[in-house]
Amino acid sequence: MGFLNSLRYCLRQTLLSIVRNFWLATASAAMITVSLLILGSFGLIALNAGQFLQQVESEIEINVFLQDVAPVNDLGREIRALTGVERVTYVSKEQALEEMRESLGERRDILTGLENDNPLPASYRVRTSNAEVVPAVARAIEKMHGVDKVRYGQGYVEKLILITRWVNVAALFAAGLLALAAIFLIMTTIRMSVMARRDEVEIMKYMGASNWFVRFPFLLEGMAVGYLGSKVAVLILGFGYYYLLLQVDQVSLFFVQLVTDQQTLGMLFGALFALGVLIGGLAGSISIRKFLRV
Amino acid sequence: MGFLNSLRYCLRQTLLSIVRNFWLATASAAMITVSLLILGSFGLIALNAGQFLQQVESEIEINVFLQDVAPVNDLGREIRALTGVERVTYVSKEQALEEMRESLGERRDILTGLENDNPLPASYRVRTSNAEVVPAVARAIEKMHGVDKVRYGQGYVEKLILITRWVNVAALFAAGLLALAAIFLIMTTIRMSVMARRDEVEIMKYMGASNWFVRFPFLLEGMAVGYLGSKVAVLILGFGYYYLLLQVDQVSLFFVQLVTDQQTLGMLFGALFALGVLIGGLAGSISIRKFLRV
Amino acid sequence: MIQFYNVTKLYPNGAKAINDLSLRIKQGDFAFLVGPSGAGKSTIAKLIFREEKPTAGQIFFNGRNALRFRGREVVAMRRKIGMVFQDFRLLSQKTAYENVAFALEVTGVSRWEVRKRVPEVLRQVGLEDKMDRFPAQLSGGEQQRVCVARAIVKNPVLILADEPTGNLDPETSRELMELFLEINQSGTTIVIATHAWDIVNELKKRVIALESGRIVRDEEQGSYGYGVS
Amino acid sequence: MIQFYNVTKLYPNGAKAINDLSLRIKQGDFAFLVGPSGAGKSTIAKLIFREEKPTAGQIFFNGRNALRFRGREVVAMRRKIGMVFQDFRLLSQKTAYENVAFALEVTGVSRWEVRKRVPEVLRQVGLEDKMDRFPAQLSGGEQQRVCVARAIVKNPVLILADEPTGNLDPETSRELMELFLEINQSGTTIVIATHAWDIVNELKKRVIALESGRIVRDEEQGSYGYGVS
């Protein structure tokens, strides 16, 4: 009974308080929006960068040059059986020559007459599930019977792996810092808005209000402000990104393949939203703690 | 006399006020620090991305293949005279064959016997000051007497130019938005801290203080808080970047050539600093305007 | 109801507001606290209300050591005390009605009870037509009466009124005092810090006179003293 | 010095605080504004001080239409008026000394002058040993006296004191009134809104009695009236 009355009271209070402290509430919500926009934009960039790197990685091929006497089918089966191997393509001597000719373009006549004494070896092109396993797979294939040479852009792949790792670490690090910054910005904002109302808290305590009776409206208010701020941020980000997708579609920015996976995007936006609401509420209820000790 | 007294008073007031509103001043300064850190980090990233793109661009070459009967020296002079051209290198038929041989690596024996009947043309390699002029320069060279063909990775260069433009526009856009966000964050923060002291402003006005007498301390305070916040941000950024440079130097991240130009970095940091101080002061003095009307 | 045993209050800046003071206020008492400005009247009220803690000595509330009260007990005690603050302390973002209602709502009283009781009390202090005003929209005396209403609305066992008539005209002051007397009749203990010598002299109730933090006089049926007629 | 011509003040919420009121206060006058709580005393002070603007009517200050004053003139006028606010309005972040000094500093007075004058005035109101306290560290009456000190420190041509003795004991009140009388002797006009009937009756000065925003009585050498002895 008493509890229900208190609860009803708290809910009503939250609304009234936001209306009466309109400027503060709006300013706080706007600060949250801006913070989350920055964080969210970075999240989107990081998602896309991640996907781009993955795409680049997925284009790495291992070229397995075969001896002319190699047991082609057995080798193919053996390679396919290695862990991490995804796709294996056989390139015959003739195909190899044809490709070389094409790559030479206008100077292709250099190769005339080689058809009958084709010096190019047959090969397997092997794709792996990710770049990291390439060196290991290559070493395994090298030891197989009938394999002449294995080429996969040694040095290049290792560099790529290093870059990917660095970028991943850097992105995680930056995301962490940005999230911290956003949390700091949101908390300080709410704290400042609560500070402006410290007298209110003190008086409430003197009236015999229990800590939670004072705190709960601030918690709710922080959450409501966080909700508003996050909602606006997520909407702006969502529409902005959608617009960007449409634009990129039109200009057909050839190399960029933007992330459109609903689930990933949903998770990002959900996380932003939760961050805003949670931090808002937390900040609201934490900030008044020290004013409660009267 | 009266003016000097007022000025002295204002300066003293600023200091006192910061000391007495310590929490608000600290929180405001911290908010400014965080905002500028975000903005500054992006600035650094953009600078480096810009330099990276420039580096990639600078590696674009125009290959000018010459007819066997071409007036080599005249052509060289003519090309060098074109606007935008930076460096011109002559590649003789023999050098061309040698290079091709090297590029073929283990399959070089394909080319054996061509020495005496070298099918490869002599060429000029032309570098331009920037990628944008490449197509124009190439077209100009194409029309010259004795030129057989001009190759510069048609399609590739145009794409690169497009990417560069996009990235530049996007970076400028993002920088603008981030700067706006930072300005908003700083202004709102200072405004909130001033809001908490609106009574003070009102009372001062009632005491017969002129608008500037009330405003000036807030202007100074905003600037001082902005100064502190920016200083910390610039220091963190500066040391952070310096540390990063050292790290990158050690790991020798091959492809990344970080910006170390003192002047460019100085300008970035200076701009951040100015932004913090200016916006702080501006916000301080603007925020109290509406409380002054009593 | 309230006992002070050798209480001393030294404010952090070194000001000695209460100096080795002992005092006993019984259930149902009606006492005036008088004394010159800065004598320590408000400090005594603050000590009882646990707004301040004494530097030395013991304070008992309803037979229990109030200094040992922790969180919940302090809250419970404050709900039993109706305090009229010298500086009002109204919630500026709440209307007169809401300010008074708040004192009831914190105790978890039903909405129906609040709706009945608050207008009743506001009528008693003569503010029935100004219930929906915010404190800034009320005159000084009206704000003060809202404070009084807020103190009595919860039917406290003790009313601590610190200068409740400082901004009121003599007639309204007298009406308010009659209200306090009436409440006192029903058993509520009342302690009033005041400078209204005319009222003190008229009511002939207990008078506790303070000077520099010490009790210099404590008379049942006393007068204001200090040479005012 | 001050003339009200058919002044009406309607607050935004519709409350009619002043109703078609005309009034003339001459240079060197010493007038009490009396009347029940909510009669409009503070509103008159606010109208003179330009804290509020009248809804209708004209107000003249020193022979000039005060409603036509703009920015600089309002500032100049306020510097000439020493106002004691009913709700004190001390700067909470400044000490008593600084609060009083501020009133001088805004006028651009030399530091030397400030250092000399401020302690002098604080001594006059009996706060010489509490100059470095912040308002929160002062008792109600002490805060009120800081307000009075702040009003008189700048040697104003007009002192508007709204309930300056509401938190003061009778003795201190009387001392303060003597201070006001003294200042009045030197030509300063003084208007005091008060409920202190004893002082009003004793001093026998001009009494302007308000009720519901109208003047019901305006007597030279008047008394408080309202049936109090």
Ligand SMILES: Nc1ncnc2c1ncn2[C@@H]1O[C@H](COP(=O)(O)OP(=O)(O)OP(=O)(O)O)[C@@H](O)[C@H]1O
């Ligand atoms: N927070 C504080 N810090 C320091 N000193 C204080 C504080 N509060 C009060 N004092 C000092 O303690 C003394 C007693 O103050 P108190 O408020 O109890 O006086 P009072 O009797 O209520 O006076 P008044 O009638 O003027 O309200 C005063 O001298 C005052 O300056």
Ligand SMILES: Nc1ncnc2c1ncn2[C@@H]1O[C@H](COP(=O)(O)OP(=O)(O)OP(=O)(O)O)[C@@H](O)[C@H]1O
């Ligand atoms: N800001 C405001 N908004 C609305 N009504 C107001 C406002 N200020 C005062 N009033 C109303 O105007 C009337 C006169 O107020 P005023 O403050 O002048 O009274 P007062 O004579 O000073 O009373 P007191 O002796 O209680 O201080 C009151 O009824 C009050 O409720």
Ligand SMILES: [Mg+2]
């Ligand atoms: Mg007191």
Ligand SMILES: [Mg+2]
């Ligand atoms: Mg008043």
